[in-house]
Amino acid sequence: MAKRIVVLGLGRIGGAIAKILNSHPDYDVTGADIDPNAVAHFSDQFTTKLLANSSPDIRDYNDLLAGQDAVISALTFNDNPYVAQAALANGCSYFDLTEDVRCTQAIKEIALAAAPGQVFMPQCGLAPGFIGILGYSFRSYFDRLDSLKLRVGALPEYPSNQMMYNLTWSTEGLINEYANPCESIKNHIQTLTEPLEGCEVFSISGVEYEAFNTSGGLANLCYSLDGKLRELTYKTIRYPGHCKLMKFLFHDLRLGEEGKRRDMLMEIFESSVATTMQDLVLISVVATGYVDEKLRQCSRTFLLRHTAEQSAIQISTASAVVTTVDLILNSTEQRQGFVEQETLDIEDFLANEFAKSYRDAELSI
Structure with missing residues (x-):
């Protein structure tokens, strides 16, 4: 049935x-x-x-x-x-x-x-979601897990503005991720970190990206992995330069504050930032851990692209x-x-x- x-x-x-x-x-x-x-x-x-x-x-x-x-x-x-x-x-x-x-x-x-x-x-x-299932699976790769770095980004395939970004999903959800505290594990202790901090630069298949702290992507992982590893972080992937501009909007202009300022920022984004169906979704997990008391690293990476009918985020x-x-x-x-x-x-x-x-x-x- x-x-x-x-x-x-x-x-x-x-x-x-x-x-x-x-x-x-x-x-x-x-x-x-x-x-x-x-x-x-x-x-x-x-x-x-x-x-x-x-x-x-x-x-x-x-x-x-x-x-x-x-x-x-x-x-x-x-x-x-x-x-x-x-x-x-x-x-x-x-x-x-x-x-x-x-x-x-x-x-x-x-x-x-x-x-x-x-x-x-x-x-x-996706994130939270698939990224948590993927990240948690790395426990079986090691005798003892040390760190998990979870990175996810929904990106325009053809960025054309200074933000190097187009709207691909919920604007309200995007602002929420950029403005709210971020869960993580540091030195074996569950902690909160600031959004838009911890910016790092890396490359995959010859393309350069940046990633920085955002809220919500870990779902329940901080609790299910509590006491089982030294470090757990989640960051959103963007093209280089995006984080700096977001810090100006969210911190310097204080548009990340709850209430009317967030409403104003959402109106600005939705009226001035174009949406796109021509996007890609990049997913990366890098794990370190010990096998026979030797520190090892392994990773898995996924790249989903849009079709003629659907965006990659869809x-x-x-x-x-x-x-x-x-x-x-x-x-x-x-x-x-x-x-x-x-x-x-x-x-x-x-x-x-x-x-x-x-x-x-x-x-x-």
């Missing part, structure tokens, strides 16, 4: 998730959005519902989630705790794409009351979410409540039929 699944939010990422699931006979998809145009766009492909255009705390998700096996929220992080609460009440499993740490903590609390077999897995997708995020959901819903292992995505086996992930884009993207360097 096909599994019934609701996708909330039919924007670029949510729409891509729903289309992938709908193409498979094992899933019966319902998509929902507050935008009537988005609902109409997909209405001839799968069942669609128009959500009330009201604040998330009074929006009723219960009728939509009744009798469903799972819900995937591609809404903003502010909406997600309300969706998770409705999922709990209706006995369906919950997945989302949030990078917001406070949102995830709220969902962890909700998940404490989950029924047997009901899973709550926030922060799926492909990488949507396929990662669908792969994760498919692995969880079809697992023989009985899970309950909050589940750490990094407990998924990386080779099982890459072997899944929905993960072809990742299998094809791994670089030999």
Whole structure:
């Protein structure tokens, strides 16, 4: 019997998730959005519902989630705790794409009351998401893990402005990552670091990049790897020069402060920075550890490119979410409540039929 699944939010990422699931006979998809145009766009492909255009705390998700096996929220992080609460009440499993740490903590609390077999897995997708599964897998490479450097970037393939950047996904999520404290492990101790700091320069396949601290990419890794390694960092990859300009906006002009200043910055970005579908997603994990008491290093790198129909960020995020959901819903292992995505086996992930884009993207360097 096909599994019934609701996708909330039919924007670029949510729409891509729903289309992938709908193409498979094992899933019966319902998509929902507050935008009537988005609902109409997909209405001839799968069942669609128009959500009330009201604040998330009074929006009723219960009728939509009744009798469903799972819900995937591609809404903003502010909406997600309300969706998770409705999922709990209706006995369906919950997945989302949030990078917001406070949102995830709220969902962890909700998940404490989950029924047997009901899973709550926030922060799926690319980063957080696939990068956590990949990073956690390096434990098996060593007798003793020493450090993990996780680096991810969604970049324009043809940058043409001084920022060397175009908008490829959620502007609100981007500002959140650049402005909020960043979790890490330093000298075996969990700590918070400042965003836009720790800028480093490196090259892959002859192309130079920079990477700097951003928030949210580690998901639960700081907790699942606590006491198991000396250093854990997550940084966002950009082209050189981008970090310096962001520091001017976020720090010198103080546009990263919560409230009206962030709203102003979001308006500036969305009115002045072009979006692009011609992008690439670069994923790199470099690990060091001890084998027979000798320090070793190894790494894995993935480069996903856009197609004529989809951007790389759509492909990488949507396929990662669908792969994760498919692995969880079809697992023989009985899970309950909050589940750490990094407990998924990386080779099982890459072997899944929905993960072809990742299998094809791994670089030999």
